[in-house]
Amino acid sequence: MHERRANPSTHLSKSRIMSGLQCEKRLWLEIYHPELKPVLTASQERIFAVGTTVGEVARDRFPGGRLVEAPFYDLPGSVRETAALVDRADLPHIYEAAFETDSTHVKVDVLSRIADGSWHLIEVKSTSSVKDEHVTDAAIQWHVTEGAGLSVTTCSLMHLNSECRYPDLSDLFTVEDISERAREVRARVPExxxxxxxxxxxPTEPDVPIGTHCTKPYECPFTSHCWRDVPKHSIFTIPNLPSKTKDSLAAQGVLGTNEVSTDELNQRQAAHVEMVRRGExxxxxxxxRAAIAELEYPLYFLDFETCADAIPRLDGLGPWHKYPFQYSLHVLDAGGTLTHHDYLHEDETDPRPALAAALCADVGPAGTLIAYNAGFERGVIGALAETVPELADQLRAMLPRFFDLLVIFRKHYAHPDFLGSNSIKNVLPVIVPSLSYKGMAVADGNEAQAVWASTITLPPGDEKSRALxxxxxxxELDTLAMVKIHEVLRGL
Ligand code: SF4
Structure with missing residues (x-):
């Protein structure tokens, strides 16, 4: 158990309170042991950057306002600047308004003056709907803003509108009045x-057991600290075990799969636990064998990487709509010859027409297309057919040719070391130990998306080439992994 470091800032902010509501230990660690947080990944950095951009674009919907410009670390300066802007009756909106009440501070995305002298508090989120945690977030801001002497009569959440389609961004945001819900939560904020x-x-780290709250509503940054003693085969790897059961077991200190009584489990979960006990x-x-025998050569092992923009920038797409920017394709012919093809879009133009054309050139008219979780690849090709009508027939003709490798592992092949997941990231190192994603600069789809989104804005040069x-x-490893998995399955 950690003791606290000396003299950190114990000031409460909205973010710290939100952390504490998720987990009291998280709040304590953020204040006294922030060094236990791992460095942000590219995909986490992208999430923060997207939030900032959406907030900035949202301000355009409230013209004529002023931004509080004091730097984020100068809290007294921000509060003073806000107070001066509040006194300016001609100013309709204040962006990033800062307030402090009882050593608790908040920053309000947009504060709009209402004719009767009261204020409308608007919290901006890059999601497509209102979530419970957003209401709590706004309620804390409301409490602190009123504590600082302002009368707030309306509280809204402004989020992305899922009906919006590029290039018409006039309806990019939806503003939902959440006053009633926030008022209820607000009554509990002092407590x-x-x-x-x-x-x-x-003085010491609160004693909070790990549980499903470690990832909900947000991924906690301290899991590598708190989860360090969780055994490889843990209760968290038992398939579809309800959150309530996991939390109750973890609270009792029952973490190992072996420690769970199978009487409390359904048939599938009990079978998993028995398999772990046998270790086979x-x-x-x-x-x-029957499934593999149905495949028709040549075999096309296909994997797409996709991106999604909060603020759409490609024709016909809405907020967070996915579109492909890359694929890898390994082709195995009946004689055992393996060839590799790929496509990677390198700039900010629309990748879909060129990618679709390359795919249609690389995939021949006969043979099985193999994907891992094929519904995703099918969905991408179906959407491409809508976007690139001149290739629609060719693209749609690929759809019935898919075979899903994932189904084999869902239905016919279980292994204790898959750790309760059939994801290719779990399956590959077990059945093809010579191949691994470990140590790769880009090691998962979220990272790939974040790296691509930042790389396409770079000028040609070493940095861009390295990232590409x-x-x-x-x-390429994603599809080579499928080739090798197929080889193992064919050898059974
Ligand atoms: S990992 Fe879990 S237990 Fe640890 S601080 Fe985070 S939420 Fe709390």
Whole structure:
């Protein structure tokens, strides 16, 4: 158990309170041991950057306002600047208005003056709907803003509108009045702040068991610290075990799969636990052979990488709509010859027409297309057919030719070391130990998306070439992994 470091800032902010509501230990660690947080990944950095951009674009919907410009670390300066702007009756809106009440500070995305002298508080989110945590977030801001002497009569959440389609961004945002919901939560905010203060004043790390709250509503940055003693085969790897059961077991200190009584589990979960106890895979060899025998050569192992923009920038797309920017394709012919093709879009233009054309050139008229979780690849090709009508027939003709490798592992092949997941990231190192994503500069789809989104804005040069090569290597491994998995299955 950690003791607290000396003299950190124990000031409460909205973000710290939100952390404390997720987990009291998280709040305490953020104040006293922030060094336990890992460095942000490219995809986490992208999430923060997107939030900032959406907030900035949202301000355009409230013209004539002023931004509080004091730097984020100068809290007293921000509060003073806000107070001066509040006094300017001609100013309709204040962006990033800062307030402090009882050593708790908040920044309000947009504060709009209402004719009767009261204020409309608007919180901006880059999601497509209102979530419970957004209401709590706004309620804390409301409490602190009123504590600073302003009368707030309306509270809204401004989020992205899922009906919006590029290039018409006039309806990019939806503003939902959440006053009623926020008012209910607001009544509890003083009590919440008192509780947070008590946690912050504790000399040692609060004793909070791990559980499903470690990832909900947000991924906690301290999992590598708190989860360090969780065994490889843990209760969190038992398929579809309800959150309530996991939390109850974790609270009792029951973390290992072996420690769970199978009486409390359904048939599938009990079978998983028994398999872990025996330490041996369960394979329906006949079913695997029958499935593999149906494949028609040449085999096309296909994987797409996709991106999604909060603020759409490509024709016909809405907020967070996915579009492909890269694929890798390994082709295995009946004689055993393997060839590799790929496509990676390198700039900010629309990748879909060129990618669709390359795909149609690379995929011949006969043979099975193999993907891992094929519904995704099918969905991407179906959407491409809508976007690139001149290739629609060719693209749609690919759809019935798909075979889903994932189904084999869902239905016919289980292994204790898949750790309760059939994802290719879990399956590959077990059945093809010579191939691994470990140590790759880009090691998962979220990272690939973040790296691509930042790389396409770069001018040609070494940095851009290096990032593009990392993307090519990553995507190629995804399809090579399928080739090798297929080889193992064919040898059963
Ligand atoms: S990992 Fe879980 S237990 Fe640890 S601080 Fe985060 S939420 Fe709390």
């Amino acid at each position: 919440i702040i008192d509780r947070m203060r008590a946690i912050v004043s504790q 895979p369960v394979i329906d060899t006949e079913a695997v 090569n990392q993307l090519l290597e990553y995507c």
